């Protein structure tokens with residue numbers, strides 16, 4: 001039987017992509033905000049219902065730049081969670097800011113809004129929450145806390161493409177949201193990313209920052225880097241966007257099949273569908289606690305059968321070698337995140353994952369049950 005990886009990139013047909021990039025052989029315009037770039041940006045603004053989208057070569061630089069664009073004083077503190085990909089914490093620290101780690105909640109593994117206010121000091125400048133696994137943060141509570149204390153909110157929405165809350169896109173909350181269009185995400189442009197926001201003045205700043213601070217042929221206004229999305233990436237995005245709804249529907253069927261097997265099994269915890277949230281089925285996390293086999297044993301049992309699951313997120317970012325000695329680090333400060341990191345496994349999840357494969361994966365897991 002074939003090997004199964006944890007994910008598999010969505011791709012249009014070869015012919016569809018060739019048709020899209022054919023124009024590039026006519027124009028010889030390969031990057032620097034070309035026609036494909038402008039078209040994808042327009043389509044995404046429409047898709048999100050968000051006034052401004054600035055495209056990036058990847059999600060990480062999008063997050064780094066939008067934090068930089070807020071121009072926080074150096075040494076400012078940013079409240080974030082350690083139950084995330086390295087990128088979130090790195091983007092804060094690479095801006096000369098200090099990450100202050102807030103624990104996550106047991107329900108959907110996003111930032112525990114009950115614990116935010118206790119972490120606010122006179123140095124706090126922003127909150128960077130993560131819509132982890134596509135689970136939407138409590139955007140109402142976070143918005144209220146930020147308003148009360150005069151803080152900016154920048155969402156790491158890398159997992160939350162196509163997620164909606166009461167009909168509103170995940171792109172529309174906080175001061176800005178960052179998306180990743182990496183090959184492993186629900187929507188991909190091979191590598192890519194974007195920042196979404198409504199504040200008009202931010203558009204020019206971000207466009208400057210991602211292109212060396214060059215505003216005009218004889219004008220450099222900012223110490224910027226290079227983080228532009230190229231035309232081949234944008235073309236991939238335009239093609240993938242056409243098939244997105246169908247891909248998400250297929251992911252939904254995979255998720256439902258997993259639930260048929262694993263829901264209610266003692267010792268396995270699944271995330272419940274969130275109220276008022278339209279999901280994207282980006283990941284299928286399962287938490288093994290008192291199951292009979294540990295998370296690592298489940299991981300190994302699957303690996304022996306050629307199936308790759310992912311310890312996502314383990315280790316926590318506040319346990320990384322580069323952060324664990326920070327005064328704000330320390331796993332005891334985020335006990336629920338630490339609990340989850342030791343017990344969670346994301347199971348293979350992609351649109352074309354066959355039902356028989358889901359059955360086989362679940363069969364292996366359930367065979368490890370105690371008793």
Ligand SMILES: *Cc1c(COP(=O)(O)O)cnc(C)c1O
Pocket residue numbers: 058059060061084085087088130156158159179180181182191192193
């Ligand atoms: C993928 C990801 C990023 C980074 O995005 P890239 O496009 O890979 O640079 C940031 N945060 C989270 C939570 C992610 O999963």
